[in-house]
Amino acid sequence: xxxxxxxxxxxxxxxxxxxxxxxxxxxxxxxxxxxxxxxxxxxxxxxxxxxxxxxxxxxxxxxxxxxxxxxxxxxxxxxxxxxxxxxxxxxxxxxxxxxxxxxxxxxxxxxxxxxxxxxxxxxxx
Numbered sequence: 001x002x003x004x005x006x007x008x009x010x011x012x013x014x015x016x017x018x019x020x021x022x023x024x025x026x027x028x029x030x031x032x033x034x035x036x037x038x039x040x041x042x043x044x045x046x047x048x049x050x051x052x053x054x055x056x057x058x059x060x061x062x063x064x065x066x067x068x069x070x071x072x073x074x075x076x077x078x079x080x081x082x083x084x085x086x087x088x089x090x091x092x093x094x095x096x097x098x099x100x101x102x103x104x105x106x107x108x109x110x111x112x113x114x115x116x117x118x119x120x121x122x123x124x125x
């Protein structure tokens with residue numbers, strides 16, 4: 001089943017072309033907490049990611065994003081970086097899922113919308 005998905009879709013991990021290119025020229029350099037695997041070309045400059053599951057770029061943490069976009073050349077797996085206590089862990093974009101942010105008063109929440117405060121006056125032509 002995975003082979004068929006890779007043959008006909010690009011959004012499920014990797015295509016057969018990417019798999020072949022990775023096998024031929026890729027060097028695995030690391031993996032993040034979401035299961036995404038990062039590669040670079042053995043003799044060249046290319047860098048790429050094979051997503052774990054659906055191809056969702058928001059699952060790439062900041063340190064790997066910087067490496068993928070040539071902002072930094074040091075691999076996150078080779079750095080001695082420790083996050084500050086005020087930094088939150090990376091979360092992917094949850095829009096469109098049940099975990100999406102829905103503020104108070106949103107039509108998508110079960111709660112009742114709060115009453116108007118009176119500071120709004122409707123426009124009249």
